[in-house]
Amino acid sequence: MISTRQILQKCLRVQSATRSWTSSRCISTSDKDPSAAAAQAEVHEAEDFDDYGSAPIQQKPERPPFVKELFLGRFDKERLIFPEVLEKERHETLHEMVEPIERFFEEQVDSEKIDREAKIPQETLDGLKELGLYGMQIPQKYGGLEMGATEFARLSEITALDGSIAVTLAAHQSIGLKGILIAGNEEQKQKYLPRLATGEWTAAFALTEPSSGSDAASIQTKATLADDGKTWLLNGGKIWISNGGYANMMTVFAKTDITDHLGGVKEKVTAFIVERDFGGVSAGKPEDKLGIRGSNTCQVFFDNTPVPMENVLGEVGGGFKVAMQILNSGRFSMGSSSAALWEKAIGMREAFHLVARRTGICLLIAVLLKCHFEYIKINEIYILRHIIFRVSETLRNGYRMNGSFFGEVKILKIRVDRGNLDQWGIYCNTFFGTLRELKSYGYKRVLENSGILVVFFGNNEPDIAFTLFIMVYRLQYAGIELSQMVKKLRNPLMNPGFIIGKGMENFRQKRDNPKLDLNLGEQLHPALGSSAEALEYCIKRFQYGVESVLGRHAKKVVDPANQLEIARLADCAIDLFGMTAVLGRASRSKSIGIRNSEHEIHLAMTFTQQASMRIKKRVSDLENGPFVCGDKALNQIADELFEHGGYVAEHPLTRTYW
Amino acid sequence: MKAIVGVKRVIDYAVKIRVRPDKLGVVTDGVKHSMNPFDEIAIEEAVRLKEKKIVKEIIAVSCGPKQAQETIRTALAMGADRGIHVEMTAADMDKLQPLHVSKILANLVAKEKADIVILGKQAIDDDTNATAQMTSALLDWPQATFASKVEKEGDTLKVLREVDGGMETIIVKLPAVVSADLRLNEPRYATLPNIMKAKKKKIAKMKPGDCGVELKTHFDVVDVSDPPVREAGIKVDDVDTLIAKLKEAGKI
Numbered sequence: 011m012i013s014t015r016q017i018l019q020k021c022l023r024v025q026s027a028t029r030s031w032t033s034s035r036c037i038s039t040s041d042k043d044p045s046a047a048a049a050q051a052e053v054h055e056a057e058d059f060d061d062y063g064s065a066p067i068q069q070k071p072e073r074p075p076f077v078k079e080l081f082l083g084r085f086d087k088e089r090l091i092f093p094e095v096l097e098k099e100r101h102e103t104l105h106e107m108v109e110p111i112e113r114f115f116e117e118q119v120d121s122e123k124i125d126r127e128a129k130i131p132q133e134t135l136d137g138l139k140e141l142g143l144y145g146m147q148i149p150q151k152y153g154g155l156e157m158g159a160t161e162f163a164r165l166s167e168i169t170a171l172d173g174s175i176a177v178t179l180a181a182h183q184s185i186g187l188k189g190i191l192i193a194g195n196e197e198q199k200q201k202y203l204p205r206l207a208t209g210e211w212t213a214a215f216a217l218t219e220p221s222s223g224s225d226a227a228s229i230q231t232k233a234t235l236a237d238d239g240k241t242w243l244l245n246g247g248k249i250w251i252s253n254g255g256y257a258n259m260m261t262v263f264a265k266t267d268i269t270d271h272l273g274g275v276k277e278k279v280t281a282f283i284v285e286r287d288f289g290g291v292s293a294g295k296p297e298d299k300l301g302i303r304g305s306n307t308c309q310v311f312f313d314n315t316p317v318p319m320e321n322v323l324g325e326v327g328g329g330f331k332v333a334m335q336i337l338n339s340g341r342f343s344m345g346s347s348s349a350a351l352w353e354k355a356i357g358m359r360e361a362f363h364l365v366a367r368r369t370g371i372c373l374l375i376a377v378l379l380k381c382h383f384e385y386i387k388i389n390e391i392y393i394l395r396h397i398i399f400r401v402s403e404t405l406r407n408g409y410r411m412n413g414s415f416f417g418e419v420k421i422l423k424i425r426v427d428r429g430n431l432d433q434w435g436i437y438c439n440t441f442f443g444t445l446r447e448l449k450s451y452g453y454k455r456v457l458e459n460s461g462i463l464v465v466f467f468g469n470n471e472p473d474i475a476f477t478l479f480i481m482v483y484r485l486q487y488a489g490i491e492l493s494q495m496v497k498k499l500r501n502p503l504m505n506p507g508f509i510i511g512k513g514m515e516n517f518r519q520k521r522d523n524p525k526l527d528l529n530l531g532e533q534l535h536p537a538l539g540s541s542a543e544a545l546e547y548c549i550k551r552f553q554y555g556v557e558s559v560l561g562r563h564a565k566k567v568v569d570p571a572n573q574l575e576i577a578r579l580a581d582c583a584i585d586l587f588g589m590t591a592v593l594g595r596a597s598r599s600k601s602i603g604i605r606n607s608e609h610e611i612h613l614a615m616t617f618t619q620q621a622s623m624r625i626k627k628r629v630s631d632l633e634n635g636p637f638v639c640g641d642k643a644l645n646q647i648a649d650e651l652f653e654h655g656g657y658v659a660e661h662p663l664t665r666t667y668w
Numbered sequence: 669m670k671a672i673v674g675v676k677r678v679i680d681y682a683v684k685i686r687v688r689p690d691k692l693g694v695v696t697d698g699v700k701h702s703m704n705p706f707d708e709i710a711i712e713e714a715v716r717l718k719e720k721k722i723v724k725e726i727i728a729v730s731c732g733p734k735q736a737q738e739t740i741r742t743a744l745a746m747g748a749d750r751g752i753h754v755e756m757t758a759a760d761m762d763k764l765q766p767l768h769v770s771k772i773l774a775n776l777v778a779k780e781k782a783d784i785v786i787l788g789k790q791a792i793d794d795d796t797n798a799t800a801q802m803t804s805a806l807l808d809w810p811q812a813t814f815a816s817k818v819e820k821e822g823d824t825l826k827v828l829r830e831v832d833g834g835m836e837t838i839i840v841k842l843p844a845v846v847s848a849d850l851r852l853n854e855p856r857y858a859t860l861p862n863i864m865k866a867k868k869k870k871i872a873k874m875k876p877g878d879c880g881v882e883l884k885t886h887f888d889v890v891d892v893s894d895p896p897v898r899e900a901g902i903k904v905d906d907v908d909t910l911i912a913k914l915k916e917a918g919k920i
Contacts, residue, residue: 103867106741109702110858142860155860605698 085549085590087533104161111168114141121172124304128296130174138209143169143179145207147191152203170347174304181252181305182206186213188336189261189281193324198283202259214257216248216284216310217333226263226279226333231312233264233280242266242322244284244315254310255293260284261323261336262312268327279329283321290315535597537611541618545589548625552582555629562635574641578628585621592617669783669842671714671723673748674773675707675730677739678793691892693762694793703739706788708746710848712855713818714786715747722820723784725749729776731769733758737871744866745858751871752776754879763885768876770802775879777807782843784825789814789847800847810840813847 118137124130138144146162148154157165170176187206190198205211222228231246244264248254266280284291294309324332531542559575596614599607631639650658679685680700688695703711717723728743730736731754740751754772756764777785785807790797804811812818817828821839829836830849858866876883904910914920 102738103863106738106745106858106863107860109742110745110863111860114857137857140859141857146860150864155864 085530087530100158100161104164107161107165108168111141111143111165114138115168115171119172119175121174124172124174128298128303130178130304134175135178135209138175138179144182144209144212145203147183148187148203148207149191152199153207154203166347172304173302176347177252177302177305181215182213182257184339185215185336186253186257186261187259188339189215189323189332190283192335192339193281193328193332194283197320198323202283206259211258212253212256214251214253214260214310215336216251216254216260216262218248218250219246220249227330229263229265229279231262231264233266233282233317236316240319242282242317242319244282244290244312244317246312248310248312250297250307251293251310252305252307254308255296255306258286260286260291260310263329263333266326278327279333280326281323281329281332282317283323284312284315284317288315288317533597534593535600535611537600538593538597538614541589541593541615544618544622545586545593548582548586548589548622551625551629552579552586555579555582555632558629558632574644575632575636578632582625582628585625589618589621669717669723670780671717671726671784671786672773672777672780672782673707673710673714673726673728673743674769674785674787674799675711675728675739675743676704676788676791677701677730677732677736678704678791681705681792687892687894692889693892701735701738703742704788704791704793706790706792706848706850707743708788708855709850709852710786710788710846711743711746711748712853713815713846713848715856716853717818717820718747727752727776727780727782729754729773731764731772731876732756733761740871741863741866742858744869744871745863746856747862748869750869752874753871754874754876756876756883760876760883762889763883765886766796766798766802767886768881768883769799770806771881772876772879773799773803774806775881777803784843785809785845787845787847789849800845804845807843807845810844811847812838812840812844814849815846816849816851818846818852 114137119134124134142155143165145152145154146157146165148156150156166176166180169179183206187202190202190206194202202211206213217226217229219229219231221230229246231244231248233242233244235241236243242264244262246264248262251257251260254260260283262282262284263279264282265277268276268278270276290313292311292313294311297307299307323329530546531539534542556579559572559579592614596607596610598604599610604610631641636642636645678701679694679696680702683700686695687693711726711728714723714726718726726748728740728748728751730740730743730751732739733756736755737751737753740748740753744751773785773787776782785800785803787800787803789800791799800813801811803809812825812827812829814829814831815827816830816835819826824839824841825844825846826837826839827846829838830851902913904913911920
């Protein structure tokens with residue numbers, strides 16, 4: 011029985027979906043200050059995706075972007091339903107594929123040796139090629155396995171068991187040849203994909219330069235048109251290129267001169283398919299790295315490398331977009347790789363023995379250790395695991411990235427990054443102590459390798475900045491809606507019902523007691539009832555937080571001074587997404603009777619509880635304003651630090667009197 | 669030549685076995701299963717014979733519940749041409765004995781007009797080491813068990829066997845039953861492209877009744893328990909004390 015309210019909600023959702031598309035187009039033309047506009051343009055470019063690739067996989071109808079809507083307090087209840095991502099046959103096939111690969115990694119891959127010798131043996135590489143791991147996402151008609159995002163994520167869990175191999179494979183297919191899949195024309199696909207699928211040729215992705223890491227638009231490698239007008243000459247150097255020492259084909263990004271319609275000349279990025287055989291391509295010596303030592307990373311130089319016109323990938327001048335699409339399409343698999351690594355580490359017997367031993371030493375510490383162990387690691391894995399599969403549901407055919415789901419993937423990345431850096435470091439130190447140093451135990455390697463998971467698809471810090479831009483974008487999206495609301499607020503006599511409703515709502519929010527009317531409990535298993543309420547509370551508080559911030563700053567919300575507030579909102583969104591994912595998954599497990607589902611319920615409830623405490627604190631910080639919650643103080647300290655150019659306080663032994 | 673290869677789905681060799689609470693068997697629910705390692709070697713040998721053009725078609729046969737299909741699929745991915753799944757319930761699986769399996773195999777050999785049967789020497793769950801021998805008796809074919817090397821010479825097979833006393837080379841006339849031992853070969857990994865190709869290969873379904881076999885048990889399982897925990901030993905200082913202790917324990 012569908013209630014009237016549900017019907018209304020469905021209508022509103024459809025309405026909001028159509029409105030959101032039109033309003034998002036309006037934002038870029040409104041009057042904001044220029045730096046924000048430039049940032050937005052970047053965001054817009056990145057988000058303006060097309061649909062790529064032939065999809066033999068069934069497409070489900072579009073849902074409105076979850077994270078965006080969250081900013082308006084609109085929660086898409088369908089998201090609580092954990093998606094059954096694979097149909098029976100693909101599910102079975104995936105199952106069959108997992109086994110031989112796991113065995114191969116267990117029997118044929120000696121991670122310790124690879125790390126020690128800083129090299130992956132040729133037999134291992136040949137084995138990987140034979141297994142078919144070089145062409146997982148390439149369509150079958152070009153010789154690949156045409157796997158969807160879910161299958162790829164699952165298999166990435168296994169390849170992650172050795173960091174060097176994981177990176178070599180990822181550099182080859184997740185980014186190296188992905189450009190051809192996404193933006194290549196039929197001739198390019200026919201020419202290159204078959205050899206890349208079998209591993210006869212290896213690919214690499216060449217974007218980063220010494221002076222241009224996170225800021226991809228600032229690269230300096232240049233491509234100039236030769237006199238014959240049919241060949242581009244490539245000149246420049248790239249750094250940190252995985253597989254760069256021997257890759258047969260690289261996706262290279264260079265600046266080209268574009269004449270715009272007004273006759274002015276601008277430099278824009280273009281993507282090229284460059285074969286090593288073209289000439290003028292040379293590589294520096296392999297870098298000696300902390301982690302992933304078996305993978306080949308080096309500088310690559312181009313000296314007047316001739317690149318035929320047919321090898322331009324996508325449009326001339328459209329390279330930045332291609333780069334972003336490539337990076338976005340592959341990022342999520344880092345999540346599943348991380349989760350797999352951590353799961354394996356937790357499973358390491360030694361850890362359990364250590365905890366057991368310490369229990370004998372001191373009960374208090376033991377309890378702390380145990381709790382730490384359980385909550386942090388296991389929660390992270392749990393959440394990560396199915397955020398992946400949720401995200402992969404939206405990436406149905408493997409490399410299509412609808413712009414609105416950008417938020418979800420970014421959140422995924424941030425969880426991975428934080429999980430890897432913060433949690434892993436604590437975990438290793440707390441549990442393994444000196445064992446960590448012994449190479450033979452493998453923990454050291456995991457620790458070292460975990461670093462790469464943070465940096466591979468774009469470093470964390472600028473990531474946060476980028477995410478902030480997204481959030482700001484979202485806020486402005488919310489702002490449009492809210493400005494309508496503000497209009498109504500200013501016109502109380504015409505909108506009495508609205509005013510009263512809003513007034514009541516605000517009154518309750520000020521007392522930290524929002525009305526919980528989303529009825530999320532309906533979508534979940536009854537065992538999670540209290541968690542559903544907690545989630546509702548968080549959603550409402552988050553909405554209130556958004557309104558408060560917008561109300562306080564209005565257009566100035568994009569101001570750098572307010573970033574700490576926006577960061578809080580970003581963290582809330584991350585937690586909300588996590589909560590939704592976790593509750594959906596636990597509910598499903600219990601409902602369909604998966605083994606150990608009770609454990610999952612516990613995990614879900616605990617995470618929800620902790621996340622809602624965090625959100626509560628953050629929103630109350632926002633409510634109290636930057637003075638009370640310490641933001642102004644932090645900003646001031648940071649300013650002093652920068653002004654001074656280093657640590658400011660004097661050494662404690664300094665004296666001013668004798 | 670047509671080859672029939674038997675494959676059995678067993679608990680994976682790396683898994684720690686636990687006895688069921690009712691003490692009538694081991695825990696199989698939720699436990700990782702895979703193809704019996706000796707059967708993998710058998711399939712690998714059949715595929716190598718096919719690559720040498722000695723065998724023309726390989727049929728992989730498995731008796732078991734629905735999940736046995738996975739095992740057949742692995743065999744197909746390794747290079748078998750088609751599969752036959754003799755399906756039964758999990759309860760019936762508990763009643764399945766080598767005699768039943770060999771009767772089924774003999775029946776299929778006659779139906780398919782196979783020229784060679786290759787089996788693993790024993791399954792790692794029951795370790796009966798009987799199916800190959802029984803099958804050859806039922807078919808009245810020569811048997812070459814514990815094979816660690818197989819070569820075709822005319823219409824015979826020259827087989828190197830690993831026996832308790834050492835190595836023995838025998839010559840058996842075809843058609844024959846061969847059982848694979850550990851060092852016969854090293855099985856290949858089922859590559860992902862082959863797994864995808866294997867999906868197109870057919871698996872025929874049958875019931876034990878179709879092969880003329882009724883799953884009647886000839887005996888009951890009374891009790892299954894863990895082997896006794898190894899007790900600590902005692903250290904003695906000299907031989908006299910040793911003899912005294914042994915006498916005490918009634919051993920001499």
